[in-house]
Amino acid sequence: MNLKDFNSLNEAIDKKKPILVSACLVGIKCRYDETGCLVEELRDLTLQGQAIVVCPEVLAGLPTPRNPSEIVVVNDERKVYNDDKSEVTDSFALGAEITLGVARKSGAKIAILKSKSPSCGCGKVYDGSFTGKLVDGDGFTTAMLKENGLRVITEEDFRECLN
Numbered sequence: 245m246n247l248k249d250f251n252s253l254n255e256a257i258d259k260k261k262p263i264l265v266s267a268c269l270v271g272i273k274c275r276y277d278e279t280g281c282l283v284e285e286l287r288d289l290t291l292q293g294q295a296i297v298v299c300p301e302v303l304a305g306l307p308t309p310r311n312p313s314e315i316v317v318v319n320d321e322r323k324v325y326n327d328d329k330s331e332v333t334d335s336f337a338l339g340a341e342i343t344l345g346v347a348r349k350s351g352a353k354i355a356i357l358k359s360k361s362p363s364c365g366c367g368k369v370y371d372g373s374f375t376g377k378l379v380d381g382d383g384f385t386t387a388m389l390k391e392n393g394l395r396v397i398t399e400e401d402f403r404e405c406l407n
């Protein structure tokens with residue numbers, strides 16, 4: 245997390261501003277394998293009414309459970325494929341657009357999103373080989389939020405701002 249991200253999150257928390265949060269991080273079982281990824285502090289933020297909870301993939305109408313997906317670069321274009329090789333790029337793009345709409349409506353300027361996901365990942369995502377290898381890059385939703393001026397950090401580095 246860089247200093248600007250740190251300041252933005254600190255300010256949002258202090259001033260009780262809305263913060264976008266990945267739904268799986270507050271314990272909702274919306275991941276591809278129908279599990280959540282609970283982070284207790286983020287669930288508390290939700291219970292306090294400060295977190296705006298979003299799952300871009302569910303918002304796009306994808307089912308739960310669903311096949312795992314990863315981002316692949318084809319002819320310089322980022323696409324998303326399931327592990328059965330079916331393309332789901334349009335759904336991921338739609339989830340990103342809907343999530344941006346939620347951010348705009350809520351007034352959130354910062355998001356805490358699930359690391360490494362093809363939607364929510366920030367800085368690192370899986371490389372498309374379904375072998376657990378990571379490459380530099382953002383998930384589709386994270387990329388769209390950043391392009392529109394939001395700051396995005398992951399569940400791995402928000403804690404210092406909550407103290």
Ligand code: SF4
Binds near residue numbers: 268274298363
């Ligand atoms: Fe969690 Fe984001 Fe995946 Fe939904 S799309 S399950 S919020 S990482």
